[in-house]
Amino acid sequence: xxxxxxxxxxxxxxxxxxxxxxxxxxxxxxxxxxxxxxxxxxxxxxxxxxxxxxxxxxxxxxxxxxxxxxxxxxxxxxxxxxxxxxxxxxxxxxxxxxxxxxxxxxxxxxxxxxxxxxxxxxxxxxxxxxxxxxxxxxxxxxxxxxxxxxxxxxxxxxxxxxxxxxxxxxxxxxxxxxxxxxxxxxxxxxxxxxxxxxxxxxxxxxxxxxxxxxxxxxxxxxxxxxxxxxxxxxxxxxxxxxxxxxxxxxxxxxxxxxxxxxxxxxxxxxxxxxxxxxxxxxxxxxxxxxxxxxxxxxxxxxxxxxxxxxxxxxx
Amino acid sequence: xxxxxxxxxxxxxxxxxxxxxxxxxxxxxxxxxxxxxxxxxxxxxxxxxxxxxxxxxxxxxxxxxxxxxxxxxxxxxxxxxxxxxxxxxxxxxxxxxxxxxxxxxxxxxxxxxxxxxxxxxxxxxxxxxxxxxxxxxxxxxxxxxxxxxxxxxxxxxxxxxxxxxxxxxxxxxxxxxxxxxxxxxxxxxxx
Numbered sequence: 073x074x075x076x077x078x079x080x081x082x083x084x085x086x087x088x089x090x091x092x093x094x095x096x097x098x099x100x101x102x103x104x105x106x107x108x109x110x111x112x113x114x115x116x117x118x119x120x121x122x123x124x125x126x127x128x129x130x131x132x133x134x135x136x137x138x139x140x141x142x143x144x145x146x147x148x149x150x151x152x153x154x155x156x157x158x159x160x161x162x163x164x165x166x167x168x169x170x171x172x173x174x175x176x177x178x179x180x181x182x183x184x185x186x187x188x189x190x191x192x193x194x195x196x197x198x199x200x201x202x203x204x205x206x207x208x209x210x211x212x213x214x215x216x217x218x219x220x221x222x223x224x225x226x227x228x229x230x231x232x233x234x235x236x237x238x239x240x241x242x243x244x245x246x247x248x249x250x251x252x253x254x255x256x257x258x259x260x261x262x263x264x265x266x267x268x269x270x271x272x273x274x275x276x277x278x279x280x281x282x283x284x285x286x287x288x289x290x291x292x293x294x295x296x297x298x299x300x301x302x303x304x305x306x307x308x309x310x311x312x313x314x315x316x317x318x319x320x321x322x323x324x325x326x327x328x329x330x331x332x333x334x335x336x337x338x339x340x341x342x343x344x345x346x347x348x349x350x351x352x353x354x355x356x357x358x359x360x361x362x363x364x365x366x367x368x369x370x371x372x373x374x375x376x377x378x379x380x381x382x383x384x385x386x387x
Numbered sequence: 388x389x390x391x392x393x394x395x396x397x398x399x400x401x402x403x404x405x406x407x408x409x410x411x412x413x414x415x416x417x418x419x420x421x422x423x424x425x426x427x428x429x430x431x432x433x434x435x436x437x438x439x440x441x442x443x444x445x446x447x448x449x450x451x452x453x454x455x456x457x458x459x460x461x462x463x464x465x466x467x468x469x470x471x472x473x474x475x476x477x478x479x480x481x482x483x484x485x486x487x488x489x490x491x492x493x494x495x496x497x498x499x500x501x502x503x504x505x506x507x508x509x510x511x512x513x514x515x516x517x518x519x520x521x522x523x524x525x526x527x528x529x530x531x532x533x534x535x536x537x538x539x540x541x542x543x544x545x546x547x548x549x550x551x552x553x554x555x556x557x558x559x560x561x562x563x564x565x566x567x568x569x570x571x572x573x574x575x576x577x578x
Contacts, residue, residue: 350510379552
């Protein structure tokens, strides 16, 4: 009798243990490459219920954790989460909630709580820096209990209102063309008055996350500083003279990035520059921090094909 | 270049973290299917040859050529990642064969759909080069020369494809080409 009850307890414990395991799914980030990044999340993610999302980064060949990821803009891994209807967005990090411990730095295993606000298909993009470059991995996440269609029709939007703030987007040329750099300016106002108290937020005046409306072509950029402008002029010269010397540009970038973070744009305008890789509608989340309080504006941008004759569709 | 113009991280270059990022979310290579070191591979090859034996005139046929080229590339990358270089010549020959036929199938007097597809193929070959520059990092250093050969094949046919496309389209590839070049430079510097 004693043996049976002991077996029963062991069986229950095993069952509970496997339930915990079974309740979690491990999603492998795409694309593949020299780093394997996984996201651990509950199998069933309920709307409005906080879950813990855990990312882990290993070397693909050895399976060993990537130790000592570089800190870039004050964080080791930057995570950007949006639903594919583009009605919500988060730029979120482990360190927003807990200080990093030595074992987490050693294991490249970081976690953060997140509450998905609506059902549907989500995309999380995670960015980390190791060796000489940053890497981006994306994950597809289903939230809610059934099939959801992400059928929001996106209209071009150049103004965005958040609380008592308004962001107005303007372009340096008539419209962005795929493959061409375009300078954009965001004018920020509060209660219809120009904002002049922008602060650095995670090492920059602005964090910009961009997706095409099909969830592809993610990009993450920042304010267009005078140093960047100088570099772009160098690039323009390079393009004109057809002397493509990427090594030279690398050196320029290293010099630029060696400079400490510095507040350059206090408002009301923040310039950014971006090269949209393909035509289509893009969603741009623009995060800045008037008086140190982060807010996110959303803009929808229509990017035209480079050639006026035929657009390039994906086959 | 690239792309990556970011403002921190002393001494580090950050692809993807900057004003330009051309390749996030692009389709990676397909599953390789049967591999050259499998006995029945010759049947697979024969079927592919039969399916592409007619002229490459139709759009469907062009798509088939690109699909088979990608399958060859996937086979090559899989073998190289397993440190298997014994079939590289065969793979390179097949990859070049499909791309050459595809390249030659486009003409100046073609219709809009075909020009559209030619643009897509040019984009896709740049993506092949980028993918190779990433996959080489996940492979033994000794295989790098074979990755470079595959890259050269893609590059040669890319040049052929883009030659007759519009100047606007050609110019729009400037940053993408720089990103590929930079990605290769940094891959070969790794270790």
